[in-house]
Structure formats: C-alpha cells, structure tokens
Amino acid sequence: MKLDKVTASFKEDKQASLSLDFIKDDLYQSIIHTNAFKRLNGITFLGAIGLTNKIGKKRDISRAEHSINVASLAYKISIARKYDDELTKHLCVAGLLHDIGHFPLSHSVEGYLSKQLNVDHHVLGNLIIDGEFPQLNDLHKILKDKVNISFIKSLLEKEVGKDLGGDIFSSQFNIDTIDGIYQSGLFVGYELFNKDELINEVFIKSNNDINFNILDQFWESKNFIYNQFIHSDFSLFVDNIGELFFKKNKNHLDFNDLLSVEKSWYKKFFFMNLLKNLDSSTLLSNYKGKEFYLPKEVNDNEQHFYKKRKYSINEKEVSLCNRYIYVKNIEKFKKFSDNIPTENLCLF
Numbered sequence: 001m002k003l004d005k006v007t008a009s010f011k012e013d014k015q016a017s018l019s020l021d022f023i024k025d026d027l028y029q030s031i032i033h034t035n036a037f038k039r040l041n042g043i044t045f046l047g048a049i050g051l052t053n054k055i056g057k058k059r060d061i062s063r064a065e066h067s068i069n070v071a072s073l074a075y076k077i078s079i080a081r082k083y084d085d086e087l088t089k090h091l092c093v094a095g096l097l098h099d100i101g102h103f104p105l106s107h108s109v110e111g112y113l114s115k116q117l118n119v120d121h122h123v124l125g126n127l128i129i130d131g132e133f134p135q136l137n138d139l140h141k142i143l144k145d146k147v148n149i150s151f152i153k154s155l156l157e158k159e160v161g162k163d164l165g166g167d168i169f170s171s172q173f174n175i176d177t178i179d180g181i182y183q184s185g186l187f188v189g190y191e192l193f194n195k196d197e198l199i200n201e202v203f204i205k206s207n208n209d210i211n212f213n214i215l216d217q218f219w220e221s222k223n224f225i226y227n228q229f230i231h232s233d234f235s236l237f238v239d240n241i242g243e244l245f246f247k248k249n250k251n252h253l254d255f256n257d258l259l260s261v262e263k264s265w266y267k268k269f270f271f272m273n274l275l276k277n278l279d280s281s282t283l284l285s286n287y288k289g290k291e292f293y294l295p296k297e298v299n300d301n302e303q304h305f306y307k308k309r310k311y312s313i314n315e316k317e318v319s320l321c322n323r324y325i326y327v328k329n330i331e332k333f334k335k336f337s338d339n340i341p342t343e344n345l346c347l348f
Contacts, residue, residue, distance in 0.1 A: 042261025047108030071095030101125025
C-alpha cells in the first residue's frame with residue numbers, strides 16, 4: 001500500500017453520520033455543550049499536518065468530532081453486548097472524554113511541551129474532569145452528579161476488565177485507535193476499512209468465529225498510516241516546526257496555553273501561520289513545483305528522534321495477541337529533503 005498510489009476519490013466519514021442518534025441523550029448533550037468539550041472543536045485531530053494545504057481539500061476533523069465518533073462505537077458495542085443503561089452510559093461518557101485533555105495541535109508538540117511543563121494530555125484530562133480549572137469546570141459539575149468519575153477515569157487509564165467493557169479502550173484494537181486510523185485514511189483519500197465490520201469481529205462475535213481478513217486489513221492499515229503518512233518526511237517536518245519554535249522561544253509559552261485552542265495560538269505564536277503555506281500534496285507524489293529552500297533552523301546541529309512503529313502479522317497464529325505484532329524503535333530523523341515545499345518559510 002503506497003501513498004503515491006492514492007486515488008482521487010476522497011472520502012467523508014459516512015459510517016459515523018449514520019449512527020449518531022445516541023448523542024441526542026440529555027446527558028451527552030449537556031457534556032458536548034460544556035466549555036471543556038467545546039474546546040476540542042478548536043483542536044485538529046491530526047495536529048499540524050491537518051492545518052497544511054489539504055490533499056484534495058479534505059478537511060481534518062476536530063478532536064471533538066473524533067471523540068463523538070469513539071463514543072458512538074462504544075454505544076454500538078454496548079447495545080450489541082446487551083449492557084445495562086448504567087454501564088452503557090459510562091462507556092459512552094468515557095468515549096466522549098478520552099481526549100478531553102489534548103493540547104492545541106494534538107500530538108504534534110505534545111512530546112516536547114509535556115516535558116517542559118510536566119503534564120501530558122492524559123494528566124491534563126484528569127485535571128479537567130476533576131474541575132481543577134475554573135473556566136472549564138462546567139464539565140465536572142455535570143459529571144459529579146451523573147456518573148461515577150472514578151470509574152470513568154479507570155476506563156480511560158485502561159484499568160477495567162472485559163466484564164465491564166474495559167477492553168473496548170484497552171484492546172490492541174481499541175475504539176480510539178480504530179477511529180483514529182480510519183480518519184487518517186480519509187484524510188489521505190482512503191476508506192481503509194469498515195469500522196462496523198471491525199468492531200463486530202473484535203468485540204461482538206465469538207472468538208471462535210473471527211474473520212481474520214477484516215482484522216488483518218485493519219492491522220495493515222495501521223502500519224500504512226504510521227509509516228507512509230504520520231512518519232513520512234513531510235509529516236515529521238511539519239510536526240517539528242512547532243517544537244523548533246518553542247525551543248527557541250521558551251518564554252512565549254505558559255500553562256494556560258495548553259488549555260487554549262488553535263485559533264488563539266494563531267494570534268500568539270506566528271509559526272502557526274506558516275503551516276497553511278505547506279503543501280501536503282508531497283504525500284502523494286514527488287513535489288514538482290518551484291525551487292524551495294530549507295530554513296537553517298530545520299537543519300540545526302541537534303539530532304532529532306521519533307518513535308518508529310511497525311505493525312506486522314504472523315498469519316500462522318490465531319491468538320490475537322500473538323498474531324498481531326507491534327514493534328517500536330527510536331529512530332533518527334533523516335535529513336529533510338529540500339524538495340519539501342518551504343518557499344518563503346522563515347521560522348524566526
């Protein structure tokens with residue numbers, strides 16, 4: 001599966017739009033209308049890469065849309081497993097809140113900023129759920145009267161067993177990753193798999209009657225998205241722009257910026273305005289435009305690293321944990337190609 005063979009038919013997430021009636025419930029409506037949840041409308045799912053010129057003009061979704069998609073999968077599984085209303089409610093709320101602590105630009109700058117400020121999006125999410133920030137504590141006021149907050153946090157921390165539905169968040173085929181890989185595929189022009197078919201095989205059918213072709217397709221899609229898209233030279237380059245800026249402008253950032261939205265970052269951090277000038281069409285083919293230069297800040301002497309992921313399949317195995325293999329290694333960034341479109345790009 002190669003990105004340079006992506007077809008021109010760009011997809012929308014029709015699978016999600018057909019299954020969102022559950023969100024009309026009063027509790028879920030009250031949650032998605034809180035300041036805490038509405039903040040996610042201002043945060044792109046793919047981070048910096050989602051703010052570049054779009055492939056085929058396909059819009060990146062927000063963290064709010066992704067969270068609703070994940071909750072919809074939790075709802076479908078709960079109904080199919082015949083969970084009672086109380087457990088179903090908690091699983092859906094956990095789906096809605098699983099990304100509540102994400103920073104602007106999602107994962108793009110989280111690695112660096114979390115080290116500088118001693119907090120990642122999981123820790124920040126727990127603080128928001130606990131009502132620690134006055135401007136966002138409307139969420140906590142709802143949760144404390146409607147759900148068991150400790151159980152919600154245990155679900156999100158993957159501490160709950162399958163008997164209470166914890167596997168839908170902790171499985172190697174968890175619903176967060178299922179929607180994440182699916183949405184990433186849509187962004188680059190592929191409808192990689194059917195989410196409903198996949199959750200049926202993983203979470204609903206008997207383990208003795210699994211269609212491995214469907215699971216294999218997802219696992220191959222995951223490898224494709226990470227290695228051909230997320231860890232492509234272009235995506236690594238785009239993600240690195242924000243980190244380079246904050247390294248050289250440490251005094252520009254404070255903790256409240258993590259609770260903000262990308263619109264506010266555009267006003268405060270001028271590197272954000274550079275992203276829309278980068279052309280993500282390089283993901284599809286070699287860039288054959290004008291001559292571009294690479295800013296010296298990207299070619300600094302400091303070595304940069306990323307976590308390279310490889311997802312492979314042992315087709316002889318029928319046990320899921322043995323069949324689907326995940327290996328993670330720390331890799332050095334390659335020298336960024338001078339074909340990456342950075343015309344008139346000046347970071348500082």
